Amino acid sequence: MQTISATEAKRRFDVVLDVAQREPVRIQRYDRDVAVLVSVAEFDRLNSNRWKEFNRLKELAGAQAHANGQTEEILAEILASH
Numbered sequence: 727m728q729t730i731s732a733t734e735a736k737r738r739f740d741v742v743l744d745v746a747q748r749e750p751v752r753i754q755r756y757d758r759d760v761a762v763l764v765s766v767a768e769f770d771r772l773n774s775n776r777w778k779e780f781n782r783l784k785e786l787a788g789a790q791a792h793a794n795g796q797t798e799e800i801l802a803e804i805l806a807s808h
Contacts, residue, residue: 727752732760 728745729752735742745751746763753761764772791801 727762729754731755735763 727750730738730742732753732755735751735753742751742763747765750768751763752759753763
């Protein structure tokens with residue numbers, strides 16, 4: 727991953743966009759990481775995987791709750807008491 731300053735990114739934005747199509751570009755301001763520019767395809771891939779993982783964990787938690795005897799009624803009682 728290439729790293730460039732925010733000033734350089736502004737000055738050479740067209741080049742930064744081209745590079746981001748091939749690999750992420752880390753942008754720093756005052757020697758501190760502030761952003762990473764990625765292609766739309768990479769963003770979509772990351773975003774898709776995030777939701778897949780969320781749904782997987784949600785299903786796992788539901789299965790464990792069911793295996794432990796949790797029901798919708800018990801959950802409603804717990805939530806109502808708080």
